[in-house]
Amino acid sequence: MTQFSEKWKPEKGEKRLETARKALLPGEDVWFLGACNNLRPMANEIAVTPLRVLALSGPDIKFQARHDEVASVCTNGKKETLEVTCNDGRSMLFKMVPRADHAALEHYISYGRATPPPQTLLDEFAAARSAEAEGLARVSAAAEGNWPHTRVKGKLSRKASEAILRQCHGAEQPWLILTSSGGAGTLVAFDDRLAIIKTGGMTSLMAGSLGGERAATFHFVDITGIEYNSGFVTGVLEVLTPSYSGGANKDFWRGSNRSRNADSNDPWTLSNCLPLPKSEYNAAIADVQELKARIGRVKQPTIQVPAPQPPASEGLADQLQKLAALRDSGVLSDEEFSSAKARLLSQ
Numbered sequence: 001m002t003q004f005s006e007k008w009k010p011e012k013g014e015k016r017l018e019t020a021r022k023a024l025l026p027g028e029d030v031w032f033l034g035a036c037n038n039l040r041p042m043a044n045e046i047a048v049t050p051l052r053v054l055a056l057s058g059p060d061i062k063f064q065a066r067h068d069e070v071a072s073v074c075t076n077g078k079k080e081t082l083e084v085t086c087n088d089g090r091s092m093l094f095k096m097v098p099r100a101d102h103a104a105l106e107h108y109i110s111y112g113r114a115t116p117p118p119q120t121l122l123d124e125f126a127a128a129r130s131a132e133a134e135g136l137a138r139v140s141a142a143a144e145g146n147w148p149h150t151r152v153k154g155k156l157s158r159k160a161s162e163a164i165l166r167q168c169h170g171a172e173q174p175w176l177i178l179t180s181s182g183g184a185g186t187l188v189a190f191d192d193r194l195a196i197i198k199t200g201g202m203t204s205l206m207a208g209s210l211g212g213e214r215a216a217t218f219h220f221v222d223i224t225g226i227e228y229n230s231g232f233v234t235g236v237l238e239v240l241t242p243s244y245s246g247g248a249n250k251d252f253w254r255g256s257n258r259s260r261n262a263d264s265n266d267p268w269t270l271s272n273c274l275p276l277p278k279s280e281y282n283a284a285i286a287d288v289q290e291l292k293a294r295i296g297r298v299k300q301p302t303i304q305v306p307a308p309q310p311p312a313s314e315g316l317a318d319q320l321q322k323l324a325a326l327r328d329s330g331v332l333s334d335e336e337f338s339s340a341k342a343r344l345l346s347q
Contacts, residue, residue, distance in 0.1 A: 002017055002029075002030045002031065002032070002033055003031065003032050003033075003104055003108075004016075004017075004032075004033055004034065005033070005034030005035050005098060005100075005101050006034075006098060006100035006101055007034075007035060007098050007100070007101075008034075008035070013033065016033060016045060017030060017033055019058055019059055020033055020045060020047055020056055020059070022059035023054070023056055023059045023060060023061050024049065025051070025121060025124040025125060025128060026124055027118075027120060027121065027124070028049050028050070028051060028121055028124070029049060029050055030047055030048070030049055031048045031049060031050065031108045031111075031112075032046075032047065032048040032101075032104055032105060032108045033045060033046075033047050033048075034046050034047075034097065034098065034101045034104075034105070035096070035097070035098065035101075036055070036082075036094040036095060036096055036097050037095055037096035038055065038062075038093075038094065038095050041055065041057075041062035041063060042057050042062060043055035043056060043057050043062040043063065043094075044056070044057055044058075045057070046082070046094050046097065046105070048105065048108040048109055048112060049112075050112060050115070050117045050118065050121065051066060051067065051112075051117045051121045051122070051125060052064050052065060052066045052067060052112075052125075053065050053067070053070065053084055053092075053109060053112075055092055055094065063092040065084055065086050065090065065092070066117075066125070067109070067112035067113045067115075067117070068113070069086045069087055069088065069090075070084055070085070070086060070087075070109065070113055071085050071086055071087045072084075072085045073085075073105075073106060073109050073110070075097075075102040075105070075106060077099045077102060079095075080095070080096055080097055080098065080099055081093055081094060081095055081096075081097060082094040082097045082102065082105055084109075147173060147174075147177065148173075149173045149175070150173055150174050150175060150176065150177055151175065151176050151177070151287060152177045152179075153176070153177065153178045153179065153280070153283070153284045153287065154177075154178060154179030154180060154181060154186075154280065155179060155181070156177060156179050156186065157179075157200050157203075159199045159200040159203075160179065160186045160197060160199060160200060160203075163186075163197045163199045163213060163215060164177065164186070164188050164195075164197065167188060167190075167195050167197070167215070167217065168190075172190065174188045174189055174190050175189060175190070175191070176188070176189040176287050176290075176291065177189075178274075178276075178284055178287065178288075180274055180275055180276045180277070180280060181277060181280060182275070182277070183200070183202035183203040183205075183206055184198075184203065184206065184268065184274060184275040184276065185197060185198035185199075185203055185207065185214075185274050185275075186198075186274075187237065187274050189291050189294075191294070192219060192220055192221075192298060193217055193218060193219045193220060194217070194218055194220075194223075194239070194291070195215060195216065195217045195218070196215070196216050196218075196239065196271060196272065196273070196274050197213070197214075197215045198213065198214040198215070198268075199212075199213035199214070199215070206268045206269075207268060207269050214269070214271055215271075216271035216272060218239050218241055218272070220294065220295045220298040220299065221298060221299060222241050222242065223239060223240065223241055223295050223299075224240045224241060224242065225240040226238070226239060226240070226288065226291065226292050226295070227240055228276070228281055228288070230278045230281065231278070232278070233277060233278055233279075234275070234277055234278065235275070235276055235277065235278045235281055236267040236273050236274070236275050236276065237273070237274045237275075237276045237281065237288075238267070238272060238273050238274075239272040239273075240272070241272065243272075244270075244271075244272040316344060316345075319344055320341065320344060323337055323340050323341055323344070324337070
């Protein structure tokens with residue numbers, strides 16, 4: 001059973017615990033969950049489990065130390081702080097920790113340091129660390145443009161690479177990455193879907209989401225067309241779906257000179273549009289044609305032909321009726337009919 005901060009009502013504690021569990025390993029209990037207030041790193045909860053001490057911001061882990069890594073724990077009632085120092089020199093100063101919670105925190109951390117955690121938790125922790133290391137390696141490789149199974153067109157930023165990795169399922173990699181110059185965004189294509197991603201400093205500014213990200217995923221089965229409209233130099237690649245029907249052409253000039261998000265036809269801010277210079281489109285036209293072909297193949301109806309069923313075996317009544325017809329036509333004598341009938345009845 002979890003002990004909550006003295007300042008929380010039980011209902012608030014249960015609600016916070018429900019969110020905190022999203023950051024935990026399978027089967028990891030929470031001995032204590034309480035409040036703190038840190039800006040660097042941003043954290044508003046401190047949790048103690050049978051395995052570790054955690055600083056949490058909602059479902060995100062901002063700091064963690066296994067009990068066997070903790071060298072010392074120091075509380076300051078006057079300043080309402082709790083500092084956890086690790087053997088490797090790492091430390092976390094939890095601020096604005098209610099004085100009434102200090103005794104419980106010291107108790108649970110001390111108990112955790114003296115009690116070996118379940119082996120299942122250690123195994124889960126090792127697997128999570130391995131997956132995290134693999135993910136960081138993938139991010140690092142992607143940031144350096146290392147996509148071994150992908151056609152990469154244009155210069156890819158680290159922010160865009162990280163956004164593409166978030167679009168991948170597990171170890172999946174896209175087969176096409178098309179980045180527009182001038183900070184317009186990136187199109188990334190998988191086997192069953194594509195995404196248009198607008199992230200990074202200049203790109204998010206032009207997309208009307210300064211400091212954030214605008215990313216939209218379009219499954220091939222929902223795409224009705226890929227359209228490219230251009231002038232002499234500039235152009236726009238547009239993904240058409242039932243939600244983005246292309247009722248108004250998203251040319252480069254319509255609304256693009258107005259303030260961000262001021263015009264519903266601005267291709268820089270629209271999630272289904274990628275401003276793409278004509279020269280870059282021409283260089284990638286073979287890839288765009290293949291993308292259209294892949295979309296077409298996915299949208300082709302699948303006809304399932306039922307397997308042929310073996311003929312149904314005749315029932316006893318049908319077989320007797322046929323024997324009677326053979327006897328009545330003179331093909332079988334009465335003795336032959338009687339003998340055949342007896343064989344059927346004996347089966």
